[in-house]
Amino acid sequence: MTHPNAGAHPTLAEPADGALLDGLTPEQTQAVRHGPGPLLLIAGPGAGKTKTLIHRIAWLLQTRAAEPWEILAVTFSVRAAGELRLRLADLLGEQVARGVTAATFHSICARMLREHAVVFGRTENYTVYDQTDVRRVLEWLLSDQQRGRIQQALADYGQPAAAEVLAEISLAKNRLLTPDSYQRQARHTAAPLIAAVWREAELELQRSNSFDFDDLLTHAVRLLAGHPHRLAFYRQRWRWLLVDEWQDTNEAQSVLVCLLAGANGNVCCVGDDDQHLYGFRGAEVRNMLAFGERFPGHARIVLGRNFRSRAEILDAAVACVAHNTEREAKALIAMRGAGGEVRAIAYASDRNEADCVAAAIAQTLGSGMPAGEVLALARTGYATGPLQAALARAGVPHRVLGSLGLYERSEVKDALAYLSLLANPADAQAFKRAVGSPKRGVGATTANRVIHLARETHQGDLIAASADASAIDSLRPPAVRDRLRRFGEGLDRVRRELRDRRSIGHVVLAAVMLDGGLVRHHQHRRDTSVNPDERQDAERVLEDLRSLCRAAQAYAEQHLTDATLSGFLEQAAGLHAHEIAAGEPDRRITVSTIHRSKGTEARLVVLLGCEERLLPSWRALASPDREQLAEERRLFYVACTRAKDQLILTHAAARGGRPTGGPSRFLSEAGLIVPSQALAA
Numbered sequence: 103m104t105h106p107n108a109g110a111h112p113t114l115a116e117p118a119d120g121a122l123l124d125g126l127t128p129e130q131t132q133a134v135r136h137g138p139g140p141l142l143l144i145a146g147p148g149a150g151k152t153k154t155l156i157h158r159i160a161w162l163l164q165t166r167a168a169e170p171w172e173i174l175a176v177t178f179s180v181r182a183a184g185e186l187r188l189r190l191a192d193l194l195g196e197q198v199a200r201g202v203t204a205a206t207f208h209s210i211c212a213r214m215l216r217e218h219a220v221v222f223g224r225t226e227n228y229t230v231y232d233q234t235d236v237r238r239v240l241e242w243l244l245s246d247q248q249r250g251r252i253q254q255a256l257a258d259y260g261q262p263a264a265a266e267v268l269a270e271i272s273l274a275k276n277r278l279l280t281p282d283s284y285q286r287q288a289r290h291t292a293a294p295l296i297a298a299v300w301r302e303a304e305l306e307l308q309r310s311n312s313f314d315f316d317d318l319l320t321h322a323v324r325l326l327a328g329h330p331h332r333l334a335f336y337r338q339r340w341r342w343l344l345v346d347e348w349q350d351t352n353e354a355q356s357v358l359v360c361l362l363a364g365a366n367g368n369v370c371c372v373g374d375d376d377q378h379l380y381g382f383r384g385a386e387v388r389n390m391l392a393f394g395e396r397f398p399g400h401a402r403i404v405l406g407r408n409f410r411s412r413a414e415i416l417d418a419a420v421a422c423v424a425h426n427t428e429r430e431a432k433a434l435i436a437m438r439g440a441g442g443e444v445r446a447i448a449y450a451s452d453r454n455e456a457d458c459v460a461a462a463i464a465q466t467l468g469s470g471m472p473a474g475e476v477l478a479l480a481r482t483g484y485a486t487g488p489l490q491a492a493l494a495r496a497g498v499p500h501r502v503l504g505s506l507g508l509y510e511r512s513e514v515k516d517a518l519a520y521l522s523l524l525a526n527p528a529d530a531q532a533f534k535r536a537v538g539s540p541k542r543g544v545g546a547t548t549a550n551r552v553i554h555l556a557r558e559t560h561q562g563d564l565i566a567a568s569a570d571a572s573a574i575d576s577l578r579p580p581a582v583r584d585r586l587r588r589f590g591e592g593l594d595r596v597r598r599e600l601r602d603r604r605s606i607g608h609v610v611l612a613a614v615m616l617d618g619g620l621v622r623h624h625q626h627r628r629d630t631s632v633n634p635d636e637r638q639d640a641e642r643v644l645e646d647l648r649s650l651c652r653a654a655q656a657y658a659e660q661h662l663t664d665a666t667l668s669g670f671l672e673q674a675a676g677l678h679a680h681e682i683a684a685g686e687p688d689r690r691i692t693v694s695t696i697h698r699s700k701g702t703e704a705r706l707v708v709l710l711g712c713e714e715r716l717l718p719s720w721r722a723l724a725s726p727d728r729e730q731l732a733e734e735r736r737l738f739y740v741a742c743t744r745a746k747d748q749l750i751l752t753h754a755a756a757r758g759g760r761p762t763g764g765p766s767r768f769l770s771e772a773g774l775i776v777p778s779q780a781l782a783a
Contacts, residue, residue, distance in 0.1 A: 122134075122157060122160055122161060122164060123135075123157070126153075126154075126157065127150075127405070127407050129403055129404065129405050129406070129407070130150060130153070130154045130157070130405060132403055133154050133158060133370070133403045133405070134154060134157045134158045134161045135161060136158070136370070136401060136403075137167075138167075138368050139366060139367075139368065139399065139400065139401065140363070140366065140367065140368075140369050140370075140371075140393075140397035140399070140400035140401070141369070141370040141371070141400060141401045141402075141403065142348075142371055142373075142390075142393045142394075142397075142400055142401070142402045142403075143370060143371065143372040143373075143403050143405065144373065144374060144375075144402070144403070144404045144405065144430060144432060145372050145373070145374055145405040146374055146376070146404075146405060146406055146408055146432060146434045147374070147377065147408060147410065147411070147419075147739075147740070147743035147744075148408040148409050148410025148411055148703070148743065149405035149406065149407060149408060149409070150405065150407075150409055151346070151372050151405060152182075152185065152186065152189065152346075153189075154372075154405065155175065155186070155344050155346065155370075155372060156186065156189050156190055156193055157193070158344065158370065159173055159175065159190065159194075159202060159344065160190075160193055160194055162342055163194065163198065167342075168341060168342045169201070170198055170199075170200075170201025170202045171201050171202075171203070171339075172339070172340060172341045172342055173202045173203065173340070173341075173342045173344070174203045174205075174210070174340035174342070174343050174344070174362075175202060175203065175204040175205075175343075175344045175345075175346070176205065176206065176207055176210060176343070176344070176345045176346065176359070177204065177205070177206055177346045177347070178206065178207075178346060178347035178350055178700075179206065179700075179701070180206055180209075180676055180677075181701065182346060182347075182701055183204050183205050183206055183209070185701070186204045186346075187199060187204050190202060190204065203340065206677070207319060207351075207355050207358065208315055208318050208319065208677055209672070209677045210322075211318040211319055211321070211322035211358070212230065212318050212672055212677050214322050214325060214326075214336070215228070215313065215318065215321055215322060215325070216228075216668070218325055218329075218332065221325060221329070222308070222313075222321055222324075222325075223308045224308065224311050224312075224313070225311055225526075226668070227311070227525050227526045227668055228311050228312055228313055228526060228668075229310075229311065229312045229522045229525060229526040229529045229532065229668075229671065230312065230313055230314070230315065230318065230671075230672065230675050230677065231307065231312050231313070231314040231315075231531060232314075232315065232675065233268065233272075233314075233315075235312075235314070235531045236268055236303070236314045237264050237265060237268050238531060238534075239303055239306055239307070239531065240264040240267050240268055240299060240303060241264045243299050243302050243303060243306070244256070244261070244264060244267070244299065249302060251298050251302075252295070252298050252299055252302060255292075255294055255295035255298050255299075256295060258294070258295070259291065259292040259294065259295040260292065262292050262295070262296070267295075267296050267299055270284075270288070270290055270296050271284075271296065271299075271300050271303070271316075272316050272384070273383075273384045274288070274300075275316040275317070275319070275320050275354070276316060276319070276320075276352040276353060276354050276383070276384035277352070277353045277354070277384060278320060278323060278353050278354050278357060281297040281298075281300040281301045281304070282297070284296070284297055284300070285297035306530070309528065309530070309557065309562065310526075310528050310529050310530045310531065311526050311528040311529065311562070312526070312528075312529055312531075316354075319352075319354040319355060319358065320354055322358060323354055323357050323358050323361065326358070326361040326362070327357075327361060333361060333362075336362055337362060337363075337364065337367070340362060341368060342368045342369075343359065343362060343363050343367065343368065343369040343370070344369075344370045344372070345359055345369065345370070345371045345372065346372050346373075347372070347373055347377075347700075348371040348372060348373030348389060348390055348393075349373035349374055349375050349377060349378040349385070349387055349389070349390040350373070350377075350378060350379060350380045350385040351385060351386070351389050352383065352384040352385050352386055353384070353386055353389075356386065356389045356396070359371070360396050360397075363397075365396070365397060365398060366397075366398075366399065369397070371393065373390050374390075375387055375390045375391060375429050375430050376423050376426075376429060376430075376432075376736055376739055377700070377736060377739070377740050378390065378733065378736055379696075379697060379700070379733065379736060379737060379740060380697075381729065381730070381733050382733075387428075390430075391428070391430065404432055404433075406432055406433050406434050406435055407434075407435050407437050408434055408435060408436050408437060408438075408743075409437050409438065410438075410703055410743070410745075410746055411436060411438070411442065411742075411743055411745055411746060412436060412438055412439070412440060412441050412442025412443075412746070412747055413436035413438075413439055413440045413441075413442065414440060414441075414442040414443065414444050415436075415442045415444055415742060415743070415745050415746075415747075415749045416434060416436045416743065417436075417773075418444050418742060418749070418772040418773060418774060419738075419739050419742035419743050419772065420434060420739075421771065421772050421773045422735060422738055422739060422742070422768050422771040422772040423735055423736060423738075423739040425735060425771050426732045426735055426736070427732075428729075428732065438746075441747075442745075442746075442747050442748065442749070443747065443748045443749070444748075444749045444751070444772075444774065445749070445750050445751070445774075446712070446751045446752075446753070446765070446769050446774045447750060447751070447752050447753075448752075448753055448754070448755070448765070449752060449753070449754045449755070450754065450755050450756065451754050451755065451756045451757070452485075452488045452711075452754050452756070452757040452758065453488055454754065455488070455489075455710060455711075455752050455754045456488035456489040456491065456492035457492050459478065459489055459492070459708055459710070459750075459752065460489060460492035460493045460495070460496045460498060461496060462708075462750075463476055463478070463493070463496075463498055463691060463706075463708070464496050464497075464498050466706060467498065467691075471705060471706065473499065473688065473689050473690050473691045474688050474689075474690075474691075474692075474704070475704045475705040475706060475746075476691040476692070476704055476705070476706045476708075477691070477692050477694065477699065477702060477703075477704035477706070477707045477708070477744055477745075478500075478691065478692070478693045478694070478707075478708045478710065479693075479694055479695070479696050479699055479707065479708070479709050479710065479741050479744070480695060480696070480709070480710040480711050480717075481695070481696060481711055481716050481717040481719065481737065482695060482711075482716070483504070483695050485710055485711040485716065485757070486502070486693050486694075486695070486710065489693065489710060490502065490693060493691070493693075498691060499689060499690040499691070500690050500691045500692070500693050501688065501690045501691075501692055501693070502692075502693045502694070503692060503693070503694035503695070503698040503699065503702075504694065504695065504698045508646065508649055508650065508653065509674040509675070509676070511646055513539075513620070513624070513643045513646055513647070514646050514647070514649075514650055515535070516535060516536070516539035516620060517610075517613070517614050517620055517647060517650055518650075518671065518674055519531075519532045519533075519535035519536040519539065520532075520536045520593070520613045520614070520616070520619070520620070521609075521610060521613055521667060521670070521671060522536075522671060523536050523564060523565060523593060524565075524593060524596060524597055524600060524609070524613060524667060525667045525668050525671060526668075527556075527562070527563045527564050527565045527566070527597075528556075528562035528563065528564065529564070530553050530564070533549065533552070533553065533564040533568075534546075534549050536589075537549060537552075537568070537586070537589055539620065540618075540619070540620065540623035542582065542585040542586060542589060542618070543579075543581065543582040543585060544582060544585070544586055548574075548582065548586075551574050552564065552567050552568060552571070552574070552586070553567075555567045555570070555573060555574060559573070565590050565593045565594050565597060566590065566594070567590070568586050568587065568589050568590025568593070569587055569590030569591045569594055570587075570590070571583045571584075571586040571587045571590065572587065585618065588617065588618055589616075589618065592616040592617055592618070592619070593613070593616070595612075596609060596612045596613050596616070599612060600667060605655075605658050605665075606654050606655075606657060606658040606665045606666070606667055606670050607651065607654045607655035607657075607658045609654075609667060610650065610651050610654035610655075610670070611651050611654075614647050614650070614651065620647060621644065621647060624640045624643045624644050624647070625640070625644065627639075627640035628640035628641050628644065653674075654670055657669070657670045657673060658670075692704070696709075696737050696740060696741045697737075699740070699741065699744055700740065702744055703744050703745075703746060704744060704745065704746065705745075705746045705747045705748065706745070706747065706748040706750070707741070707742070707744045707745035707748070707749050707750070708750045708751075708752065709738075709741045709742065709749070709750070709751045709752070710752050711752070711753065711754070711757065712738075712751045712752060712753045712765065712766040712768065712769055713753045713754065713757070713762040713763055713764065713765065713766055714762070714763030714764050714765070714766055714767065715762065715763035716757070716762065716763070716766075717734065717737065717738060717766050717768065718731055718734035718735070718766065718767070718768070719734060720763075722734045734768075735768060735771075738766070738768040738772075742772070751769060751774065753765045753766065753769070
């Protein structure tokens, strides 16, 4: 199960080609050449952390300290993993780069659980539930009158929203709590009810041969902590770990890294406590501040040279974030020197703000600045809405980070439900969505009867149970029974083709082309509807389904004999990075929330809505926990440090037709002059 050289510990040696270190700062060089043992790399914004990580990987390979397959690089996002792979390929060549594992936490955990799913009562073909799937499970459990414990708890504690229950369970899982430990510790008034729902949800996901995203982390930790021989295997498999965005790891992620690395392992964690943004998701900044407690004897290197922002921009950002008391003090140097511009501008309303900013951006583009060097940010997606409309009116092409991608569109998710059911016939949520898309007259009651039949007589196989719909005596009318039978028989034919090792591209095409299925339904809408908007929408859906089939074919060609339907579904779920190729520069400006802008930079950055109750948010201002305000201040810091040359910060007296809270305190903390009377027209 191990590679031939997995146990080797070669001595570091000077590389034959010193060019690997050319262009690195002394601190970067020290980090790249760090030998065995834990290393905490504190990397300020624009400090070249990705370059440092890539050159460290290259150094390990060039000095024969590691083989490619012995290196695991963990990133916070799929986009970051894709960029890391691309830049590794540019430096090392594609063949060597492919040998290095570069992936997100959830992707790594999914791979572990594929190999050891039986430990948790699943098979290797398990499916991964997203938040929507889990919320539907919780809604069903909360409404099921047959669940006595839950119904009694509802009578005692009231009816919370499923989304509230889901948020509590998700945070508890990220802190590695169990239903029992959560019930003992939680301050939530309905903790006994939430724990009861959690226990039932665990059983339902196991019966459906599924995990949710949080389970991927928690069960991987349980796997390693509870099975020493498996932990030993993975430690031998990945002898060198590199972890990005360490400041935004939660308890489960940090424990996973500690287990894989060991107290004195070869782990390099990179982060910046001033860029800790995900406390609301359970991220623990103490993972950064208390690194030495988990890794005694570690080395610590600060990358404080900023190669992105002009001094005026960096100074303003640092002046603001310095108001946070619980942070690592660090000296940052703007290597590009002075010459930047920082302005705070007031507007009468968000409409004025949007029109003026759109006009300024259009003028900037007209003067020759590339569109890819313009970034417009706001605390929330809602706050970018007026600007998006103004950009459209001004004819300025733009892209919105985080807008619905192919796999997030409703009709494509319907198709993915068919595929999930093929990969995992026990998946009750996939069955409910697939059998209802398009409508076959199968409501919630009938779907639950089929699920019961599958679990009682077909070993959980919902495809077989659908094909055996005649066994449900109470199913009326006969037309519904016939449609359900044809649904099951059609999927069973596709499943046989999958077992016969037909390509993933062929299987996906066959699934969406089922008789009475998605393509036939939307073709009928396109060809027969008297409403031109409905015909146009049907054609849009058909094009999305064609795109899904093309994506499946591309996945199959990329992975060849390693291609699996489960692997394609994991890619669709956002678990794995797509192969990224360098292409033409984007001719659109970028609009984004601050959270989604991590990893971006631009010559001109416009930060909209710098107002009290928006940035910082009203929740942070109302909270007795001052850490929430500190996190908002870090958001402002991250937004400002995306800028290279120009930073424009705006605030409005009215937003959405209502008075705002006035200029954000962060503007004055940054040492900026805030206009107090004359408003820009």
